[in-house]
Amino acid sequence: MPWRRLAITLAIIGPILALLAFGFTRDAHYINSPLIAKPATPFTIALFDGGKLTLNDLRGKAVFLNFWASWCLPCRDEARDLEAAWQKVKDRNMVFLGVALQDTEKDSRDFLKEFAITYPNGKDETGKISIDYGTWGVPESFFIDPQGRITYKHVGGIRAALVVAKLEDAAKGIVSAQEGQGDYQGVK
């Protein structure tokens, strides 16, 4: 039996199979964002209740930036938590901003009404904002410190306590290297 040949064959096939098997341990959709600890890309967005908001105007405040869509179930899931978190921190030096993407204006408005959202929300008309932030789906949330740096990214649904905690970190400029994960819905 030519063991040498067999060994060579195994040496080639083995690692490839192992690599493919390794693929199961991870989800291809979760890619650690290269944006963390980098300055947040500036944008201006038209808000649903009229008026415009420019990200750079929020310097000096900790910002919670949330991408969502009315058709996304995890977004519905987190909506009450986000409003609850907002009620907790709105009197501190912190801002919430929701960005609706790939959605119709009417559906977005109905969504905001249904969950009685009071913090500012706008529509990503051209999709440019979500491209700049590299969103793969919804919801995705970014935390920005008073200097305009992204300190934390959360992919998928997020709970109120975590929003508050990470905003407090952001206010102090503490960067979390690891992305958080929750329920997630891919954008088609």
Next chain:
Amino acid sequence: MTATIGHTSILLAFFMALCGVVCPIIAARSGQERYLSFARYAIFGQFLLVTTAAAALIYGLVTTDFSIKYVAFNTTRATPIYYRVTGLWGALEGSLLLWEWVLIIFSGIVARIYRDRHKDTMPWVILIFSIISLFFLGVIGFLSNPFEVMSPIPPDGRGLNPLLEDANMMTHPPLLYTGFVGLTVPYAFAMAALIVGKLDEAWIVSTRRWTIIAWFFLTVGNLVGAWWSYHVLGWGGYWAWDPVENAAFMPWLPATAFLHSIQVQERRRMLKVWNLSLIIIAFSLTIFGTFLTRSGILSSIHAFSSGPVGGFFLGFLAVILLASFGLVAYRADLLKEQPELDSMISRESAFLLNNIVLVSALFTIFLGTIFPLLSEAVAGVQVSVGAPYFNSVTVPLFLFLVFLMGVGPMIAWRRASWDNLRRNFLLPAAASLLFSLALFLWKVRDFLPLLGFTLLAFVVFSILYDTALALRARHRIAGEGILRGLVTLARRNQRRYGGLVVHLGVVLIMMGIAGSMSYSLEKEATLGVNQDLNIGNYRVQFQGLKGSQQPTHFRVEGAFRVFHNGNDEGIMNPALKFFPTQQAPIGRAVHRSSVSEDIYLILSGSSEVDRNQATLKVLVRPLVVWMWIGGFVIALGTLVCIWPMRKTDPAEP
């Protein structure tokens, strides 16, 4: 009821396949032929049962039987009947059933054709088929059951992804699957030869025609995919080096290499291990492709459905690779006696080089495809490589391949003499240099396209020149004219002349790729009514938007008048379709083809209909139409290769 019939058929077929695995072993051990007959009948039985199951699913889809979950997820009451049928391969469960169906059809044909031949290897061929069938039936029957029922029954279904509602999607997956499954035949014969230890050329000769057919379907399947991408996806490209595309393309490379290198083995008894390895790799890649698309381990623009199926495919892949290469290693003693190459300048070495290039291309594409995994496993960061990587590594390889395509068929076996080289290549080389000079003087000034077109011309000239010489000989010997002579030549040497026609088809495809890769123009602008966008020799004038409610969606259509060199070429209407079930609008790009270039209009955005503003993207892509024409030429060449002309057995040319 339909669901019960379907699922029961699959389960019965599963047990038949078990029979097909056990019986050949008994037949080979005991030498009792009736067990072999049992195995053969097990294959026919599976054929009937799987056909029943497929028919049941199609029946369920056509009658919109929403009690079956698969039907509810892949059709609606509004879906036209032909798209209901194509729902069979609209999602994972159904496409696995289609795969198994095609596989069992191939197995049945093989078992029937070779019922009285290859007495020693046939049990093992049937065994291999049965093992593969057993695996698929197991997955369909127990893991991803297309006949899963649903309760309560929904009033209407969710429907196919609208992008799949296209005529090409009716043909692309079945063609590709036929190509994939077709490779099972040479693989099964190769494994049988290894098991029995009968490692002469018999398995290659028996499966030659099957390999050509499989190769043909792979080629056309990929081309139709490219065509669909170009015509429906509306981004103006036909190939994006997406993992799923690579998965469909990769088996083509070793299959092509195999088609060439088996000729060396037939003539010179060389490259035995190499040929076995190529067919093992080609077959494994078809399973790997399914694994890749169904496991979700890589992200892709194609819809992935992940589930437990991926793990089973990986396990099956591991078994195939280990068992197959294990067998090759086990038979190493029988595979030794290989004569050396006589000369580096010979057809053998041209074919060997062709093989090396194809396998290198396979290696680089494979590496690029799994690179995100590799980088994450090694460095912990996911890095994907995109089109620039694939283009920069494959373009030189394919250019070299084109060169070999001009040399290989004409150069002498064993050792080419100077005389042979001069006679065959001097004129074609001179002609292609002249052609290249003409191109340069005309307007092609960049190195890569110039080189590409020169090499392509070299292939064409060498084929024409060789055929002209042969025709002259026919004229001298038998006084035959050109047409008559061509027919005689093709009859006398089907594979050679069929192959040359296929090469011409490949040249046309390469020409389309080279032209559109090197000289495409692209421009995007937001236009108001009567505003122009100028690109190349074209002027595109926006004339207004129109909205209309269609049965399944709302359609916004832009009217654009196109002028080419100042001539009014009429109006083109790219559109955006807003489906209520889809989050983003789906573009309907339009294009107009001519032999020299396509103009391609994409409506990338629009204002409210009454505000009449449109964002338009225009592409001018030279020579694209030749890719599709090349596909037809390849089909013609394949027909010449396999058409049963002489009175021999249909399976053995």
